[in-house]
Amino acid sequence: MSVLGCCLMLGFFWIQAPLNDQKKVEENRVVSSPIVEDLENQAEVLPSDMSEQEFKAVIYYLNPELGKLVPVVRDLLPTPSDENRLKQVVEWLSMDPESEELQRIWPDIILLRDVFIIENQTIVIDFNSGALANYNAGIQLEGQLLYSLVNSILDSFPWYANVWVLIDGHVAETFLGHIDIEKKLLRNASLLAELEETEAETAEQDP
Numbered sequence: 594m595s596v597l598g599c600c601l602m603l604g605f606f607w608i609q610a611p612l613n614d615q616k617k618v619e620e621n622r623v624v625s626s627p628i629v630e631d632l633e634n635q636a637e638v639l640p641s642d643m644s645e646q647e648f649k650a651v652i653y654y655l656n657p658e659l660g661k662l663v664p665v666v667r668d669l670l671p672t673p674s675d676e677n678r679l680k681q682v683v684e685w686l687s688m689d690p691e692s693e694e695l696q697r698i699w700p701d702i703i704l705l706r707d708v709f710i711i712e713n714q715t716i717v718i719d720f721n722s723g724a725l726a727n728y729n730a731g732i733q734l735e736g737q738l739l740y741s742l743v744n745s746i747l748d749s750f751p752w753y754a755n756v757w758v759l760i761d762g763h764v765a766e767t768f769l770g771h772i773d774i775e776k777k778l779l780r781n782a783s784l785l786a787e788l789e790e791t792e793a794e795t796a797e798q799d800p
Contacts, residue, residue: 650749654695661786
């Protein structure tokens, strides 16, 4: 084989060799439908016992006066998959809470590429890089954004161990320039309001 041929072969294999973590994500990827799309139709064809089952999630909003995250209980549409329930959780984060004392932190349109589960314990949330392109966030707002998401997910789905945030399908160094998201994230209670400061509020509407 010529020298040129060897170089081309080496270049091909170098391009095809992904990082270990990225390969693991792709091998375990569960393709799911767009956010909340067709959920009403899915609910119509669910078994009667599942279609009547109540699904609830804990969504964290910001209390500006306390500077802490406060839980609000939200209803989810019935669906057979955790992936679709997770998408509804992300959708709720972009919607205003009913309480005037609370406010959403996330933009009203979240550019979510996908949601999937790997190793039966890690929830992967894949954002489009334009999702927060206009946010000029300091470390405090970045932490509130990130952990309103992570805490909402892990409190709503406690049978999963952690959350892994990707940007454009890839592992990123930071979320918005400050907080490391190369590793899987755990629940962070330090940003939450104390129970005696506030109580979870219940909302009866669907996304």
